[in-house]
Amino acid sequence: MTTSPIDDIQAAIKKENPFASLAIVREQDIWDGNFPDLESFNAHASNAVFEAINRVRKATSGHNKITSMVITAQKGVGKSHIISRIRRRCKLDGTALFIYAGVETYSLHFINREFQQTLAESLDRIGSQNVTQWQELATFMVNKVLKTSNSEAKTNSAQKLVATLNDSTQTTEKIYRWVGIMTSKFSRLTRSKRIDVDLVRAIFWTLSEEQTPYALKWLSGNDLSPKKAEELELPKSSILGRDSESKAFENISQILSLVSDYQAVTICFDELDTVDIRRSKVGLTRTHVVAQLIKSLVDSINLSSESNGIVILTVMMPDTWKWKIKQMPGGVADRVSAANESIQLQFIDDDSIVELVKLWLQPFYQQRNLNPPTEVYPFEENQLRKLGSESSVRRVLQWCRERWYDDNVTSPPVENAYNKELELLKKTRTIWIEEEDKIANALCLGFHTLSGKTVNEFQIERLEKKVEPNKDNKKYIKFKVIGKHKGKTIKLGILVLQKTNSNSVMAGLSRLVAYKKFDLNRGCFVRSRTVSETASKAQENLTKLLSPQYGGIYADFKPEDIEPLLAVWLVYKGRDDYDLKDKDIIDFVDRKKLAIDNILIHKILSEPTGKIPEGLSDD
Structure with missing residues (x-):
C-alpha cells in the first residue's frame, strides 16, 4: 500500500488530536461501546465472566444458577473498558441481558429503591434483537x-x-x-x-x-x-x-426471576470506591451498603433449574476488596465473590501498548483516506515500548496526547473534555434529568464560579454547602446562596427536586418553607415538571413558598438549560482522569460565560413573581 504524501499526513495531525479526550469512560460509553477496545488486553477477566455466564446457564440445580465475582484494578488500568467489552458482547450475540449499576449517586438510605430504578433503566436499553x-x-x-x-x-x-x-x-x-x-x-x-x-x-x-x-x-x-x-x-x-424498601426488593427479585427465565443476566456493580460525604443511617459506607445488597440478592433470589442464571460482577480497587469487603462479617465477602477472591487486571505490557496505539490511530487515518508510513506514526514503536510494563491504558494515551504534535492547533484539553461530556449528556437526557444530586452539584459549581459577581442585581457573596440542622434537612435543601439583592441580605435555599412521589415533594417543600429552622429568607424550588394537583400537602407548601410573605421562586428548566453546567461539573469531577487543573476549568467557565449567562441561574436569582411557570411537563 502506497504511503500518502507526508504533507497531507502532517496537515491532518496538526488539525486534530485523536487522543485529545483520553480514554475516560462514562456510563454512556459503557452502553454504546463506541471507543477502541484492545480485546486481547486483560482478556482473562472478560473471559472469566463469559465462562461464568455459560456455567450458570448449564447448571442443573437452582442453587447453582446464581454466582458472583469481583474484578480489581488500580485507577486507569481499564476496569470500565472490561465492563464495556462485556456489554458489547452481550448485545452482539445475545450472551446475556446486561444490567449496569453505577452506584456513585445512590442514596444509601434507599439502596433497594435505587437499584430497582437501575434495573428498570438498564432493561430499557437496546438488546441483541434491536428492541429494548x-x-x-x-x-x-x-x-x-x-x-x-x-x-x-x-x-x-x-x-x-x-x-x-x-x-x-x-x-x-x-x-x-x-x-x-x-x-x-x-x-x-x-x-x-x-x-x-x-x-x-x-x-x-x-x-x-x-x-x-x-x-x-x-x-x-x-x-x-x-x-x-x-x-x-x-x-x-x-x-x-x-x-x-422491602417492596422494592420484592420487585427486584421478581423482575430478575422473570428475566432469567428468558435469558442469562449479568449485573455489574461499579463506582464502589467513591468517597462518601455521608453514610447510611447505621453508619455504613457506600461499599458496605452495596455489598450488603449483593449478599441479599445472592441469598434471597430463588431460581428454578430451568432458569438461565444470574452472574453478579463487582469492580473495585484492590484496597476496597482487601480492607473493606473482606473484613465484613457474616459471610459477605463470599457472596460478593463466590470464589472469595478477586480477578486482578494487569498493567499493559509493551506489545499491548503498541497494539493499543495502532487501534486508536486506525480510524483516524481511515476516516481521512490516509496511509501513514507506519501504523503508529507519528510515534515510533521503540518509543512506545519504552513506556514500560507498569503503565496504565490511561497513562499511555495521555503520553500520546502530549506528544501528538508540539505546535498543535487543536482545541484546549478542557474544551475537548467539555465537548465529550456535553455530547454524552445529550444522549442520556431521560436518565440524568431524574438525578437531583447531579443537577444540584452542577448548579453549585456554577454559583461557586460567580462568587463576587452580580447577576440580575443579585450580588453573590458566598455559598454554604452544608445546610444546618443537617439531621432535619436530610439532604433536601442542597445548598444556600448568600448575597445581596437591592441592598437586602438574601439567604437563598436551593431545593432541586425531580421526584414524582408526592411524599418526597411534600417533604422537600416543607423544608424549603421552614425559613427560621434553616436560616433562610428566600427559597427556590428547582424543578422541570409540575407538582401533582392531588398532592394536597405539597401544593399547600408550594402556595406558601410563592406567597408575598415568603417571596419564593419556582425555577423551571429544560435539559439544555442545565447541560452546559452539568458537563463542566463532570469534567471537574473527573479532572484527575482528564489531567486538568482546577484553575483551567474555572477559567474555561468564565471565558465561555457558561455560568454568568446560564438561563437557570438567572431564573434562580430573578425577582420573585409568585407565579408557577407555564409549559411544565406533567408530574
Whole structure:
C-alpha cells in the first residue's frame, strides 16, 4: 500500500488530536461501546465472566444458577473498558441481558429503591434483537402464553411483535384488551411463582411505544398520575406501602426471576470506591451498603433449574476488596465473590501498548483516506515500548496526547473534555434529568464560579454547602446562596427536586418553607415538571413558598438549560482522569460565560413573581 504524501499526513495531525479526550469512560460509553477496545488486553477477566455466564446457564440445580465475582484494578488500568467489552458482547450475540449499576449517586438510605430504578433503566436499553431488553422479555412472555395454549403456535420475534402492536391500524381499545388478556393468561401460568400481576401488566405495556414511558416510570418505582394509573390498570406506584424498601426488593427479585427465565443476566456493580460525604443511617459506607445488597440478592433470589442464571460482577480497587469487603462479617465477602477472591487486571505490557496505539490511530487515518508510513506514526514503536510494563491504558494515551504534535492547533484539553461530556449528556437526557444530586452539584459549581459577581442585581457573596440542622434537612435543601439583592441580605435555599412521589415533594417543600429552622429568607424550588394537583400537602407548601410573605421562586428548566453546567461539573469531577487543573476549568467557565449567562441561574436569582411557570411537563 502506497504511503500518502507526508504533507497531507502532517496537515491532518496538526488539525486534530485523536487522543485529545483520553480514554475516560462514562456510563454512556459503557452502553454504546463506541471507543477502541484492545480485546486481547486483560482478556482473562472478560473471559472469566463469559465462562461464568455459560456455567450458570448449564447448571442443573437452582442453587447453582446464581454466582458472583469481583474484578480489581488500580485507577486507569481499564476496569470500565472490561465492563464495556462485556456489554458489547452481550448485545452482539445475545450472551446475556446486561444490567449496569453505577452506584456513585445512590442514596444509601434507599439502596433497594435505587437499584430497582437501575434495573428498570438498564432493561430499557437496546438488546441483541434491536428492541429494548424489556421488550425482549415481554415477547418471551407472550410466546410462552401462545405455546402453552398451542404447542404448534407460531412464535413472534421481538421486532415483529413491537411493530405489529404499534402499527397505525391498531386501535387503542384492541391494545388495552390484548394487554389484559396476556396479563391474565401469563399470571395463571406462573401462579406458583407468585409474580405480582401488576408487574406482569407493566412489562407487557413496554411493548406499546405510547405507554412505554409510563410503564418504565412505574417499573422504576416512581409514581404515576391517578389518571394514568387508572388508564393502565396499575396502582399509582410499584412501591406503595409502609416499607417501600422491602417492596422494592420484592420487585427486584421478581423482575430478575422473570428475566432469567428468558435469558442469562449479568449485573455489574461499579463506582464502589467513591468517597462518601455521608453514610447510611447505621453508619455504613457506600461499599458496605452495596455489598450488603449483593449478599441479599445472592441469598434471597430463588431460581428454578430451568432458569438461565444470574452472574453478579463487582469492580473495585484492590484496597476496597482487601480492607473493606473482606473484613465484613457474616459471610459477605463470599457472596460478593463466590470464589472469595478477586480477578486482578494487569498493567499493559509493551506489545499491548503498541497494539493499543495502532487501534486508536486506525480510524483516524481511515476516516481521512490516509496511509501513514507506519501504523503508529507519528510515534515510533521503540518509543512506545519504552513506556514500560507498569503503565496504565490511561497513562499511555495521555503520553500520546502530549506528544501528538508540539505546535498543535487543536482545541484546549478542557474544551475537548467539555465537548465529550456535553455530547454524552445529550444522549442520556431521560436518565440524568431524574438525578437531583447531579443537577444540584452542577448548579453549585456554577454559583461557586460567580462568587463576587452580580447577576440580575443579585450580588453573590458566598455559598454554604452544608445546610444546618443537617439531621432535619436530610439532604433536601442542597445548598444556600448568600448575597445581596437591592441592598437586602438574601439567604437563598436551593431545593432541586425531580421526584414524582408526592411524599418526597411534600417533604422537600416543607423544608424549603421552614425559613427560621434553616436560616433562610428566600427559597427556590428547582424543578422541570409540575407538582401533582392531588398532592394536597405539597401544593399547600408550594402556595406558601410563592406567597408575598415568603417571596419564593419556582425555577423551571429544560435539559439544555442545565447541560452546559452539568458537563463542566463532570469534567471537574473527573479532572484527575482528564489531567486538568482546577484553575483551567474555572477559567474555561468564565471565558465561555457558561455560568454568568446560564438561563437557570438567572431564573434562580430573578425577582420573585409568585407565579408557577407555564409549559411544565406533567408530574
